[in-house]
Each structure stands twice: as C-alpha cells, then as structure tokens.
Amino acid sequence: MALIKPEDYYRFIESLQCNYYINGKKVQKLLSHPVSKSMVDATAKIYELALDPRYEEVMTAKSHLTGETINRNLHICRSIEDLDKRAEMAQLTSQKLGTCNYRCVGCDALNALASVTWEIDQERDTRYHTRFNNFLKEAQENDWAVSGAVTDAKGDRQKKILEEDPDMHVHIADQNDEGVFVRGAKLHQSGAAAAHYTVVIPGGALRPGEEKFAISFVVPNSAPGLTYIAQYNPYSAEREACTDPTELGNPRFGQRETSMMIFENVFIPWEHVFMAGEAEYAVKCISRFAKVHRMNCGGACKVGFADIIIGSCLLAAEYSGTAKVPHIREMITEMVRLSETAHAATIAASVKGREEPEGSGVYMPDDLFGNVAKITTADNFWKIMALAGDIAGGMVVTMPSMKELQNPETRTYVEKYLRAAGPAEKRMRITKVLQNWTAGLHGPGTWHGAGSPQAQKISLYRSANLEEKKKIALEIAEMEEE
Ligand SMILES: Cc1cc2nc3c(=O)[nH]c(=O)nc-3n(C[C@H](O)[C@H](O)[C@H](O)COP(=O)(O)OP(=O)(O)OC[C@H]3O[C@@H](n4cnc5c(N)ncnc54)[C@H](O)[C@@H]3O)c2cc1C
Structure with missing residues (x-):
C-alpha cells in the first residue's frame, strides 16, 4: 500500500527549505507561521482521511501502473466510476476541511496530462507519456502531494501573448541536452508551498509562433530559482493575531491559502518535461x-x-x-x-x-x-x-x-x-x-x-x-x- 501517514508528511515539511514570503517577511519553516501552518495541517488531513477505513473507497484507488492502493489524488480516472468517486472525494474533503483539498488542482492537471501526453506521442515521435507515467509511478509510490499550476500572470488582458513581456506567461527561456530553464509566474497557487511537487501546464490556447509557452513539467518544492509569495488578507491577520485558534471560524484549516509562484530560470530536467513546444496541444x-x-x-x-x-x-x-x-x-x-x-x-x-x-x-x-x-x-x-x-x-x-x-x-x-x-x-x-x-x-x-x-x-x-x-x-x- 503506497499511502504515507500524516507524520511522514510533517517530517517532509520540517525538512523543507522553501523560499516563502508572507506579509512582507520570509518564513523559513511553514509550521512556524500560523497561516502557512493551516495549509500544512489541511494537507496532512488528506493523508489522514486516506488511511481512515471509513473513507478508503472514496480517498483511495488502485493504480493502473502498479496495482497498488494509492491516494485518489494521484489516480488517473479509467472509468465512469472513477470520475464519480473523484467528485465524491472533492465533496468529502471539503466537508472535512472547510477549505481546499490542496491536491485537487494537481490531480486534475495530472489527468489532463495523462490524456494529452498519450495523444502527442501517438501523433508525434515523442516520449512524453512514458516520462509522465514514470513520474506518476514515483509520485504514487511516495504518495507525494502534487499541486497544480495553470493560471499565468498574463499582464494586460487585451494584449496577445507575444505583445506582452514574455515573463507574464511561464515559458522556456533556454534549453540544453539536460533539460529546460523556465521563467515567469503562476498566480493563485492553492497549497503549492506545502506540496512536494507542482505540476505545471500552459494557461491557455496557443498559436503558431508561441511555441516557447507550450511547456508542461513538474517541479519540486524548493527548486533553485523558485519563490512563493503568499496571499494576505484580514483573515490572515486575524489568524496571526489570535492566541487561541478556536476563536476562529475554521480553527485548524483556515481560509484557502494560495501564493504567487515565481520561476526565475528554474532548471527542469527532460525526464520531468511533458510538453515542450507543441503549441497546438496547449488548447x-x-x-x-x-x-x-x-x-x-x-x-x-x-x-x-x-x-x-x-x-x-x-x-x-x-x-x-x-x-x-x-x-x-x-x-x-x-x-x-x-x-x-x-x-x-x-x-x-x-x-x-x-x-x-x-x-x-x-x-x-x-x-x-x-x-x-x-x-x-x-x-x-x-x-x-x-x-x-x-x-x-x-x-x-x-x-x-x-x-x-x-x-x-x-x-x-x-x-x-x-x-x-x-x-x-x-x-x-x-x-x-x-x-x-x-x-x-x-x-x-x-x-x-x-x-x-x-x-x-x-x-x-x-x-x-x-x-x-x-x-x-x-x-x-x-x-x-x-
Ligand atoms: C481561491 C482561488 C484558488 C485558485 N487556485 C488556483 C490554483 O491552485 N492553480 C491555478 O493555476 N489557478 C488557481 N486559481 C486561479 C483561477 O483559475 C483564476 O483566478 C481564474 O481563472 C480567473 O483568472 P484571473 O484571476 O487572472 O482573473 P481575470 O482573468 O483577470 O478575470 C477577471 C475578469 O476579467 C474578465 N476577463 C479576463 N480576461 C479577459 C479578456 N481577455 N477578455 C474579456 N474578458 C476578460 C474575466 O471574464 C473576469 O470577469 C485560483 C483562484 C482562486 C480565486
């Protein structure tokens, strides 16, 4: 059974050295700040639910790659029953957390990629699907929390992608035999700072000439060049100020926590790249x-x-x-x-x-x-x-x-x-x-x-x-x- 315990996840978080900023200050340890801690606690609760016999049918699935029992957040839907159970998981985790299942966007992006990488390989001489499955298998075996990055900064909404600063959309800045270097920013990233990995897909349809924006990959939290800037609002301030969280509206899991995710020439090895230049598949x-x-x-x-x-x-x-x-x-x-x-x-x-x-x-x-x-x-x-x-x-x-x-x-x-x-x-x-x-x-x-x-x-x-x-x-x- 490839399911880790909340304690295993907390150990990962304790060892994590990510570049995370909130309310104008750098936070070295996510558990040391009450706001980022609520995001970690919510992610840990997902691990707890998957191990709870009452919820195993909804929260776990059998991997089509290994045959092992895995967290449903890492499962690729292979039937209508899977689709139904996936939706049930969304409802259940919302009931239990009162905030985001921070692995939700990642789960849905993985499903989109399972389908699209298969199609690209069928039609082109590429190996994206094999690479994708290799990563997915590893993620399933280690029960990694994977968040999903879709929404680019975009800049002026009236401008075409090539009329804007290229950094407004995550793109390939350079590449060599080992991999690609990516730049840009994805905004509103739910739970990304507390995930093991983030899966990145293009934020919209692309035209010929826009190939460098057709990039999909996974990136580990704390990769060099990666910065997280957390959201901040009156609810964050209330959580920071309170001495007893039971005074809050959602004491343990808080509001939905997101962050900006900034890529400053982040290196991604080819084995973690699932689309690189195939603009027509972005849509x-x-x-x-x-x-x-x-x-x-x-x-x-x-x-x-x-x-x-x-x-x-x-x-x-x-x-x-x-x-x-x-x-x-x-x-x-x-x-x-x-x-x-x-x-x-x-x-x-x-x-x-x-x-x-x-x-x-x-x-x-x-x-x-x-x-x-x-x-x-x-x-x-x-x-x-x-x-x-x-x-x-x-x-x-x-x-x-x-x-x-x-x-x-x-x-x-x-x-x-x-x-x-x-x-x-x-x-x-x-x-x-x-x-x-x-x-x-x-x-x-x-x-x-x-x-x-x-x-x-x-x-x-x-x-x-x-x-x-x-x-x-x-x-x-x-x-x-x-
Ligand atoms: C709580 C929350 C969690 C989120 N989590 C994630 C996440 O984990 N990962 C992720 O990738 N994204 C996430 N998102 C991002 C979400 O998908 C976007 O907020 C959404 O797609 C809208 O994009 P935007 O915020 O840039 O708004 P905009 O695109 O700026 O839209 C604002 C308004 O302008 C209109 N508009 C925008 N562009 C145009 C145009 N060109 N022409 C005409 N009208 C236009 C829109 O219809 C809308 O009415 C999250 C968002 C929220 C609120």
Missing part, C-alpha cells in the same frame, strides 16, 4: 483540465462547503430559537435545492463521461455538464451565503471577540445578552463559522476558482449542440432548413 491540455476541474472544484467541492454552511445555519437557528419558524425552514430548503442542483450537474458530468481520446484509457467528464456544474455553483453559492447571512442575524457581523468570554469584566454581560435559546458561547462559535463563509473570501473564490464564469459561458455555447436544437424547432414548425 487540448487546458480544455481537458478545465472539464475535469469544473466538475470537481467548480461543482462537487462547493457542495461540501454548502453542507457545512447549511449545518451551521441549522445549529444557529436552534441556538437562537428560530429553528421551527416557517420562513427559516423555507430558507434551509432553498439552500439544499441550490446546492443539490449543482451536485446533480456534477453527477451528470461524471455519468456522461467518456474515454478521451479513444484508446488512451483516460476518462474525462462530460464538458457540457461540467460547465453547467461550475456555473450553477458560482451563481448558487452567492445565494446560499445570502440566505446564511439572513438566518445568522446581525451578530454575524457585530459579535464581539470570543476573548470577552475570558475577561472577568465583560464575561457576564456577554454571556447574559448574547444567549438566546442556546448559551452565548455556542451561539458565538457557530456564528464565527458562518462569518468565515458569509463575510469571508469564499464568494469571489468560488466565482473565479476553476475559471471565471465567462469562460464557462463560452464553453457552454460551443458544446450545447445548438444546430441540433434548431433542427428540432424546424421539425416541430414543419419548416424546411434553408
């Missing part, structure tokens, strides 16, 4: 990544978050004495409808999945339903948060610090005036959980994560078979096509 790579990621991160993951929000609302209503009020029940029902509609599209995306390309053995979700899952989630998540804010009441914004419960001068007032049907402390703690969602970063995070909705709208328009719909209408109207 296949990004679109296959997108269809997998929209089903998992865009759809299923947020259903798990909604489960936490709905559960918290039920508790908040019990503690405030509104649990049986008809319009509160109606709002809970509406939240369930909004979340399960996105869930249904996720399930449809996996059930309607198919092998792509034929003969590769790699299964991809259905594009149309994957996009529907993500776009429905993006819309519905805001609505769920609005309803949660309604149920939670004004306290979700105005509640005092949990520290008042320890202060002899204020404690009795807070306990007396903030109790309702339930005691003040319980009310405050569950309200803090809801504050984390309704007044936190998850709204825009859900909107843009897995791609901004405009990208899904474009994909939907393309994949909706509109010509067929016109034919159906003409037939009903008993008209001939012109």
